[in-house]
Amino acid sequence: MIDDQEPGFAGPFRNQPEMDVTILEILSCLTRPAYVRLLQEIVDRTFAGQRTVFTHGELRSKHVIVERDGLGEDGSTDFNISTIEWEAAAYSEYWELWEAAIACAPEFDWID
DSSP states (O other), X not given: OOOTTSOBTTBOOXXXXXXXXXXXXXXXXXXXXXHHHHHHXXXXXXXXXXXXXXXXXXXXXXXXXXXXXXXXXXXXXXXXXXXXXXXXXXXXXXXXXXXXXXXXXXXXGGGO
C-alpha cells in the first residue's frame, strides 16, 4: 500500500524531479531502455532548475479558435484567439515535451 505522502503515477508530486522520475519509470515499462536512457540524459542536461509554469498540455491546431474581430486602427484585420480543451493542463515548463515523449515513443532499431 502506498503511504498518503507518496505520490502515485498521476501525482500529485512534491517537485519536478519527482515527476520526471515517475514518468521515466512508467516509460521504462512501455518502451525500449535506450529511449528511456536518452530521455534521462535530456532531463539531466536540460531540465534541471526549470520553472513551474501553467501549460496547456495538449496544444494543437484543433484546440485553437481564431475569429476575426473587426479592423484595427491601421486597417488590418484584428483577431480574437482562444484556446480550448484545458483538461490536460499541467504545471511544468517542459510538460509538452513529456507529452510528446510518451505519445511518440519510437520503436526504431537505431535507437538501441
